[in-house]
Amino acid sequence: MKITEVRKMAKAVIINGSPTAGSRLNAIMEYAEQALTAANFEVSRIDVASLPPEDLIHTKFESEHIVKANGLVAEADAVIVASPVYKASYTGVLKTFLDLIPQKGLAGKIVLPLFIGGSLAHLLAIDYSLKPVLSSIGARHILGGVYAVDAQVARTEDGGFDVAEVLQERLAQAIEELIEETRYRTGRG
Numbered sequence: 001m002k003i004t005e006v007r008k009m010a011k012a013v014i015i016n017g018s019p020t021a022g023s024r025l026n027a028i029m030e031y032a033e034q035a036l037t038a039a040n041f042e043v044s045r046i047d048v049a050s051l052p053p054e055d056l057i058h059t060k061f062e063s064e065h066i067v068k069a070n071g072l073v074a075e076a077d078a079v080i081v082a083s084p085v086y087k088a089s090y091t092g093v094l095k096t097f098l099d100l101i102p103q104k105g106l107a108g109k110i111v112l113p114l115f116i117g118g119s120l121a122h123l124l125a126i127d128y129s130l131k132p133v134l135s136s137i138g139a140r141h142i143l144g145g146v147y148a149v150d151a152q153v154a155r156t157e158d159g160g161f162d163v164a165e166v167l168q169e170r171l172a173q174a175i176e177e178l179i180e181e182t183r184y185r186t187g188r189g
Contacts (some may be wrong), residue, residue: 010188012036012178013076014045017083017094021049024153025116027161028146028171029082032114035175036078041182044072048097056096066100073101078110078182079139081130085117089129098133107138110181112174113145116153123147141181146174 014033018025029045036043046069048056055063073079081098083090111134113126126145134142152164163171182188 008188009040009042010077010179010182010186011042011044011075012078012080012182013072014043014080014082015073015094015097016045016047016049017081017091017097019049019091019093020084023084023116024148024150024155024161025082025084025114027153027163028114028116028148028167029080031163031168031171032080032082032112032175035172036179039179041078041179044076046072046097048093051097056093056100059096059100061100069097070101070105073105073109076109077186077188078112078178079106080112080114080178081134082114083116083130085115085122085125088122089125090115095133098137101137104138106134107140108185109139109141110178110185111139111142112178113142114148114171114174115145116148116150118150120147120149141185143174143177143181146170 014029033043051065055066083094113130115126126147131142148167152167154162156162
């Protein structure tokens with residue numbers, strides 16, 4: 001047997017659904033990005049709030065910004081969907097972007113939801129609000145996800161964040177599962 005193609009690095013994309021640049025969610029996404037990079041994944045990030053609002057609201061599928069963002073999703077083997085919880089669900093800005101992903105845009109992807117909320121009251125937001133939408137755009141391999149509470153991510157005086165050890169452990173387990181599933185299903189990484 002002759003190998004004609006060199007195996008490439010696995011690719012992951014983090015879709016940041018936070019409308020706030022300084023969100024505690026950043027600490028969780030940074031943790032995930034560092035873990036994936038350490039596992040030799042090529043990691044990209046889509047900050048949905050940075051996409052042109054007119055493109056999102058008017059569902060401009062042909063917009064160069066939307067085409068580029070969807071290209072990152074299409075090339076990814078693994079997708080992390082991250083959002084704070086507002087009104088018992090993920091953010092509206094995230095929904096506007098998910099609506100722009102092609103109908104089968106998540107087919108064949110390993111998907112890991114990462115949510116953060118003010119309390120445990122919305123612990124099931126991943127299962128009841130996000131997973132049905134992800135399934136509708138082709139996702140079949142959706143991992144359990146991690147729901148964190150704000151108290152597990154403390155702001156530090158220097159503007160950074162301190163992630164509670166219990167949350168770090170849960171994130172490490174979830175990201176390890178993402179890495180293993182991606183390697184198993186794609187043979188990459």
